[in-house]
Amino acid sequence: MNEPLPTPPKSNFIDRIPWGMLVPIAFFMGIAPITPQPHLWEKLNMLVAGTLSRPLDIFDLIMHATPLVLVIIKAQRQLRTNKEN
Numbered sequence: 001m002n003e004p005l006p007t008p009p010k011s012n013f014i015d016r017i018p019w020g021m022l023v024p025i026a027f028f029m030g031i032a033p034i035t036p037q038p039h040l041w042e043k044l045n046m047l048v049a050g051t052l053s054r055p056l057d058i059f060d061l062i063m064h065a066t067p068l069v070l071v072i073i074k075a076q077r078q079l080r081t082n083k084e085n
Contacts, residue, residue, distance in 0.1 A: 014074050022074065026067035040064040 031038045043061035046052040052061065 012077070014070060015077065017070065017074065019074075022067065022071055026071045029064050029067045032064070038064075040068070 030040050033039065039060050043052060043057060043064065046057060047061065052058060
C-alpha cells in the first residue's frame, strides 16, 4: 500500500535538539544580562581587543556563545539536508 517513507535517523545530537528550545536559549544567553552590557558582546569586544585572558572570562564567552553556535550549526545542517532533497 501507500506507506510513508521512513525518515532517516538523526545521526547528530544537534539534529535532535528542538528549535523551540534552542532558539529561546540562544536568544536569552546572548543578551544576558541586559544591563549594563550583554556578556557575549562584552567578551567578544575583549577578544578583539586582546584582553580576554582570565579563565572566568573565557568560560563566560564559551557559555554565552555556545547556544548561538549550535543554532548556526543546526541551521546550516538543515539547509544542506533540504538542498540535497
